[in-house]
Amino acid sequence: MARFRLEGSKVLAVTLAGGGDVVKAKNGAMVAYDGEMTFKKLTGGGDGLRGMVTRRLTGEQMEVMQVKGQGTCFFADRASDISLVRLNGEKLHVEASNLLCTEGGLRTGTTFTGLRGASQGNGLFTTTVEGTGLAAVLSDGPAVLLRVSSGMPLQVDPGAYVAHQGDLRQSFQSGVNFRTVLGEGSGESFQVRFEGEGVVYVQPSERNTLGGDL
Amino acid sequence: MSGESPVHEPVVFDARTLPVNDNVNPYAFSVDLDGRWFLQKGKMIAYYGQIDFHGIGHGPLDHLIAASFHSPLHAADWVVAEGKGRLLLADRAFDVNSFDLDDGNLTVRSGNLLAFEPSLSLKQSIVPGFLTLIGTGKFIAASNGEVHFMEPPVRVDPQALVGWADCPSPCHHYDHAYLQGVLGGIRAMTGLGGASGEEHQFDFVGQGTVLIQSTEMLLAERNAGAVPDQAGVPGPG
Amino acid sequence: MPFRELSAKLVEARVAPGERLFSQRGAMVGYRGEVRFTPSIQGGQGGWMSMIGRRVANEATPLMTVEGQGTVLFGHGGHHVEVVELDGQTLCVEADRLLAFDGSLQQGTLFLGRDGGVRGMVRGQISGQGLFTTTLSGHGSAAVMAHGGIIQLPIAPGRPVHVDPQAYVAHFGDVRNKLTTALGWRELVGRGSGEAFQLELSGEGMVFVQASEEKL
Structure with a gap:
């Protein structure tokens, strides 16, 4: 059973016991290890043929490696902050590039998320993680977790969105009474509106925003 | 080596529990909006409530330039957030701090200023590339490192x-x-x-x-606005 | 010791007459008092051999000498800064990660991957790895930079540590090093890439690793 521990907020230490103990991690995110480790590239990324085909179709390049061995492996990605998410059968939706590491028992796949991806310019699909175990999620700066409940919808800048959990509906809001004065840019901005019951992870950065200017 | 991985129960905020005009963490600031704030474009990461965003100087908000900006500067870089709710501001994971002015003045590099209360007025500094805030109220600035x-x-x-x-x-x-x-x-x-x-x-x-x-690494410069080209006025540099 | 950490990214150094510091050029963010900043050709001691070493190693990171009386603030590139105190040990650190250090420390150059020497240099040039590092030894302190902060991993007999060369920051102690590759790693990152190798550090000591695979 892999053991996850954060070293500070930006390095994930995963201790593997050997045998069938295995984790999946973002390709190339290993910064150090002790003991014996083997690395294997996983083709496709998602599970099974359908995952592979979906990835082929979506062009979502989620490069994943399988790490096996006995010892401690340290993962980090461009000084991003890391949040650990424990799943007990729920589903986690996460931007593929924000998924650092998942325990062996978790399944990853791809789902259609609609227009939010389009405004971000990185495809219409995000990664889903399902099962029981721990997942490590990356964010540019420490993630802020925001609850959505009935009567309390949340609007998020697409560039700040990282992940979400729960029974949430996403809708795409545009042109929120927002117009530029001097005619610069598109004159519209995009936000994602979340409704239902769940939690949204946002990062204190809007680095990826292409569509929004708000 | 075995056993449960230690996972701290994460703090989940909502519209009621987000801080009131304070930092959520060193890189994100929560504004308790009831009325108006001025924001630099692109700094809102999320919000709860009923909030509208307008370009400054557009139609009914024309008078705001006269009231708060005092100069024909960089209006296109700013938006007005108007309404009631909690507004989260951040800037590329840079450190974010709020500053309270009490009948004071503070001059800040234009690229570092994220947002300010309308009770403050914003003016161009004589030093090119800098803006001066005058009055009483709160503003928010970003910096590379504390x-x-x-x-x-x-x-x-x-x-x-x-x-x-x-x-x-x-x-x-x-x-x-x-x-x-x-x-x-x-x-x-x-x-x-x-x-x-x-x-x-x-x-x-x-x-x-x-x-x-x-650090000596600048945040992206923002246009601080043109100054009249006349004798005795330092240029934009 | 002259360095004080003011925040994760900023250190304050005191200089007094008769002492001097070296720092990366352009890394001063503010100072008080009468302080002079002079570009340094050699980066202090070390003499011609170390200069040649650095030339070969392409590690001629420009330094400046800081002298006078006052306090100086150093920070660079938004990187995290860690102050390392040396009490007779030798610290191996990549030159471009050195923000500032005591003038009393002795400088040298070491090739990582084989234990130094001419053959090591040749290998380094062929593989294009550029794994030369600067060594600092003696008594004093050094301010070291890293992207996203540093974790310290102990190296113990029979318990070597493997580090991605991109994430390697520095190490000290009685440590041997060589370039290796883990099973499957080369297939993963591609044989042609410089990342195909890992740095294996064995012996007894400590290695500093940053939370990023980005070189500074």
Whole structure:
């Protein structure tokens, strides 16, 4: 059973016991290890043929490696902050590039998320993680977790969105009474509106925003 | 080596539990909006409630330029958030701090200013690229690394300067001492040894506070607006 | 010791007459007092051999000498800064990660991957790895930069540590090093890439690793 521990907020230490103990991690995110480790590239990324085909179709390049061995492996990605998410059968939706590491028992796949991806310019699909175990999620700066409940919808800048959990509906809001004065840019901005019951992870950065200017 | 991985129960905020006009973490600030705030474009990351965003100077908000901006500057870089709710602000995971002015003045590099309350007025500084906030109210500024406060006399790397409060505007300071003497002469003639990169600083004297960020890496410059091209007015630099 | 950490990214150094510091050029963010900043050709001691070493190693990171009386603030590139105190040990650190250090420390150059020497240098040039590092030894302190902060991993007999060369920051102690590759790693990152190798550090000591695979 892999053991996850954060070293500070930006390095994930995963201790593997050997045998069938295995984790999946973002390709190339290993910064150090002790003991014996083997690395294997996983083709496709998602599970099974359908995952592979979906990835082929979506062009979502989620490069994943399988790490096996006995010892401690340290993962980090461009000084991003890391949040650990424990799943007990729920589903986690996460931007593929924000998924650092998942325990062996978790399944990853791809789902259609609609227009939010389009405004971000990185495809219409995000990664889903399902099962029981721990997942490590990356964010540019420490993630802020925001609850959505009935009567309390949340609007998020697409560039700040990282992940979400729960029974949430996403809708795409545009042109929120927002117009530029001097005619610069598109004159519209995009936000994602979340409704239902769940939690949204946002990062204190809007680095990826292409569509929004708000 | 085995056993449960230690996972701290994460803090989940909602519209009621988000901080009131305070930092959520060092990189995100929560504004309890009831009325209006001015925001630099692109700094809102999420919000709860009923909030509208307008371009400044557009139609019914034309008068805001006169009331709060005092100059025909960079209006296109700003939006007005209007309504009621909690608004989260951040800037590329840079450190974010709020500052309270009590009938005071503070001059800040234009690229570092994220948002301010309408009770403050924003003016162009005589120093090109800087903006001065005057009055009573709260504003929010970003910096690359924590802001460090120093009292004059102090000399500051131009790129590390975030702003200053109360003290007189800085002057330029040039340090070419190493060009003197025999070895210096050879250096000057041949260029051998290169430059230290520290030949030029901003020199602060007098009473006040100087704000320094922890790196000489600038945040993206924002247009501080044009100034009238006339005799006696320092140019935009 | 002259360095004080003011925040994760900023250190304050005191200089007094008769002492000097070296720092990366352009890394001063503010100062108080009478302080002179002079570009340094050699980066202090070490003499011609170390200069040649650095030339070969392409590690000629420009330094400046800081002298006078006052306090100086150093920070660079928004990187995290860690102050390392040396009490007779030797610290191996990549030159471009040195923000500032005591003038009393002795400088040298070391090739990582084989234990130094001419053959090591040649290998380094062929593989294009550029794994030369600067060594600092003696008594004093050094301010070291890293992207996203540093974790310290102990190296113990029979318990070597493997580090991605991109994430390697520095190490000290009685440590041997060589370039290796883990099973499957080369297939993963591609044989042609410089990342195909890992740095294996064995013996007894400590290695500093940053939270990023980005070189500074």
